[in-house]
Amino acid sequence: MKREEAKRRIQQLREEILRRNYEYFVLDQSQVSEAVRDSLKKELIALETEFPEFITPDSPTRRVGSVLSGKFPKVKHKSRKWSLSDVFSMEELKDWEERVLKAVGKCQFVTELKLDGLNITLWYEKGLLVKALTRGDGTVGEDVTHTVRTIKNVPLRLFEEVDLEVSGEVILSKKAFGNMEGFANARNAAAGTVRQLDPSVTAERDLEMYCYHLGEHSPQASSQKKKLSLQSDILERFKKLGLPVNKEYEVHESAADSIHYLEKWAEWREKLPYEIDGVVFKVNEKNKQELMGFTAKSPRYAVAYKFPAQQTTTVVEGITVQIGRTGAATPVAELRPVLVAGSTVSRATLHNEDEIKRKDVRVGDTVIIQKAGDVIPEVVEVLPALRPAHSKAFEFPRDCPSCGSPLSRIDFEAVRRCTNMECPGRQRESFLHFVSRGALDVDTLGEKVVDGLLEFGFIKDPADFFTLTKEQLLELPLFKEKKAQNVLDSIDSRRTVPLERFLYGLGIRFVGEQVAKLLSQCLQEQSTDSNPSPKLILKLLKNSTREDLETIEGFGERIAESIIQWIQVPYNQKLLEKFETVGLKLLWPPQKKIITGLAGKTFVITGTLSRPREEFKTLIENAGGHVSGSVSKKTDYILAGEEAGGKLDKAKELGLKVIGETEFFQLL
Known part of the structure; x- marks a missing residue:
């Protein structure tokens, strides 16, 4: 930064910090968080250190104060691994507690720290550790037994010969993470360490695991003196079996008492030797948990309160527009890299054209950013007092930055879209979606490989994945014989796929995994063919009407309309025909065997x-x-x-x- 520019920036920062301090300490009406004030002060300190000649006695800084082959085997879990629903405010938490009390009446609550790590499930047979799996998609996980066995507090043998499935969190302490390099945060470091091919690398790092959930288990897993009728009983039983349990859990007789626990750890979280990102609330009684049951994704008897997003300030160095697989044009703030919520952030979403105008985000602005739910970086607010002179309002492009086609906007939508089906930006995202886990699940085709294939012109649409040759792959940077063969083998293993995965992979707007499954069942009912094919799916979709699709349970007008619009596009029709040409085979969903005794029961x-x-x-x-x-x-x-x-x-x-x-x- 030039000397005069630094002088001007230092003066702006002093005035902004003094104003914010006055709001907070005198008026008691702070409009920004303490983290934001700290961030501004940190920038001022850095500039005054670099340009000490500009330090003045009244500066706010002068105040005294503060080894496998390369793939992890996939294994089906013994029982479904659910994810918890998140709440982000006291109002949402109280709403959940009211639903609990209405459903099961008076009950106890158990509260546990929400450790920020990697979910792992352990299998014990006759007291011996036989398997360790990642959560995966909740149904199938990756076998990481070879590395989890090296975690010092994971017992290889329990104190009793019991069979059980237990889940917990693998974490890395703040101290251990401080001694590492190459990871953005402790959670990523823990996940990367567990997924090492060489277990000796894992053994060198001080991972820990804490157990909190009991899955499938033999009757002998219960204590002879006490049945496992409470979540707190299970945690105590884990201890007696030799399993590690985080000691900071509590049982409360009322919802009000459990709130005190939350408030305590929201204040004390920084004192812990490991990262937490919230508090988990559970109904303690197992019979009442069963009464509440589950939604499609999570248990109703438990919820995770996520701590308020951490905020900080940084400077917008540029604004770019990225194109998604459905053509959505999303503005992104390119930021001066800054640490927030434990991760280095250099980009943040600006959502859409209307949001940029409402917040008046400009290049050069100092902005408050946060990671909503400690996950997604976003720009919360602009600090106009720190805006550089002669800044200009951002003008949203009218043409696609990827292909130059006009960006259109439907009246009821806030998003502009590129309608060119052959747009490079759209294609890249659609290619990555087609090979993603929920679709064809080709794990050897990551972003770098897809980018290379696009750059060399080897793929024009998703069907081209099935025509790739070893000679083409060997032209890509860093590709050797073995790597090229691995990619081809992965693709060959997906030449026959379930119809619902194929439909999801096509990237039709609003057609997620569940909708794709329902659509595949509907198409099966319409057909008399024993085996589906891309050409048959083209025919069935072209013959479908909005009315037909809206009769499918779970479908609405928006989903039906999207499917009809998609199949009417000539590019999409040709794509399905091309999948037929390259020999892709599809599978109907498994037929339900109707037996009189169970039909409709x-x-x-x-x-x-x-x-x-x-x-x-x-x-x-x-x-x-x-x-x-x-x-x-x-x-x-x-x-x-x-x-x-x-x-x-x-x-x-x-x-x-x-x-x-x-x-x-x-x-x-």
């Missing part, structure tokens, strides 16, 4: 069974039945195992049919 599963619950659920659904998470008068059967809780009690009150595994298999 509703089951509720409770207690510990001889097999994972997911297996029983699959058996029921394949036989035409339905599995519900809650007991009602409409329930036909309660499938009860060991230690059945509140659901069994309610079933008896309603006079419902209760069966064991023997009777269940007789029904099949």
